[in-house]
Amino acid sequence: QVQLQESGPGLVKPSETLSLTCTVSGGSVSSGGYYWTWIRQPPGKGLEYIGYTYYSGSTHYNPSLKSRVTISEDTSKNQFSLKLTAVTAADTAVYYCGRGGSSTWGAIDYWGQGTLVTVSS
Amino acid sequence: EAVLTQSPATLSLSPGERATLSCRASQSVSSYLAWYQHIPGQAPRLLIFDASKRATGIPARFSGSGSGTDFTLTISSLEPEDFAVYYCQQLATWTFGQGTKLEIK
Numbered sequence: 025q026v027q028l029q030e031s032g033p034g035l036v037k038p039s040e041t042l043s044l045t046c047t048v049s050g051g052s053v054s055s056g057g058y059y060w061t062w063i064r065q066p067p068g069k070g071l072e073y074i075g076y077t078y079y080s081g082s083t084h085y086n087p088s089l090k091s092r093v094t095i096s097e098d099t100s101k102n103q104f105s106l107k108l109t110a111v112t113a114a115d116t117a118v119y120y121c122g123r124g125g126s127s128t129w130g131a132i133d134y135w136g137q138g139t140l141v142t143v144s145s
Numbered sequence: 146e147a148v149l150t151q152s153p154a155t156l157s158l159s160p161g162e163r164a165t166l167s168c169r170a171s172q173s174v175s176s177y178l179a180w181y182q183h184i185p186g187q188a189p190r191l192l193i194f195d196a197s198k199r200a201t202g203i204p205a206r207f208s209g210s211g212s213g214t215d216f217t218l219t220i221s222s223l224e225p226e227d228f229a230v231y232y233c234q235q236l237a238t239w240t241f242g243q244g245t246k247l248e249i250k
Contacts, residue, residue, distance in 0.1 A: 061239075063189075070230075070232060070241060070242075070243045070244040071181075071183070071189065071232050071234075071241045071244070072241065073234070073239040073240055073241060076239070084239070086239070086240075087146070120188065120189070128179070128191065128194040128195075128198075128200065129177060129179075129194050129195050129236050130236045130239075131179035131191050131194035131200075131234065131236060132179075132181075132189070132191060133191050133200060133201070135188035135189055135190075136188065137187075137188050138188060
């Protein structure tokens with residue numbers, strides 16, 4: 025059973041960089057055909073796609089966030105990470121990591137529980 | 146980039162009733178569409194992918210249909226645990242619809 029767990033600071037100051045890590049168990053980030061994905065949900069709003077890294081090292085980002093986002097893998101730790109620069113209060117959200125499955129056409133079949141990140145001074 | 150519009154925003158029904166949720170794309174996404182259920186405080190759960198295929202472990206009362214620009218998620222007979230927010234997601238550029246809240250009438 026694949027499990028994902030987000031970790032990182034719960035509070036980030038405006039203009040700084042938000043950094044989160046997703047640790048994967050029961051599966052490998054170096055396995056072919058999976059989309060290791062970040063999604064967020066601002067308070068009172070819907071789900072927003074942030075981006076993914078694919079096993080070959082390729083990435084895809086939401087165009088609205090692309091200039092500030094980096095998603096990368098650390099295969100030695102079986103983790104992938106999210107960095108979001110120059111954050112503002114609008115980046116306050118619950119951040120989820122997930123795995124887009126090769127057998128589900130990329131739809132996210134495994135999710136972390138989510139972690140709340142607040143942007144505030 | 147296809148924009149997804151879900152309707153209605155809120156749907157009020159009673160247990161045992163049939164629920165029909167709509168997701169419309171601004172341009173064709175073929176069958177590259179998924180549906181998720183999200184209960185507040187929990188991780189979202191994949192229900193349907195490829196517009197009509199049920200994910201592993203999803204009860205048969207959930208079904209998806211459509212292709213191109215118009216998609217439907219149907220819950221044939223609502224159970225108490227089905228009251229949640231439902232999102233569609235198109236799998237070409239990965240964007241989500243704004244959600245439909247299914248609430249108890």
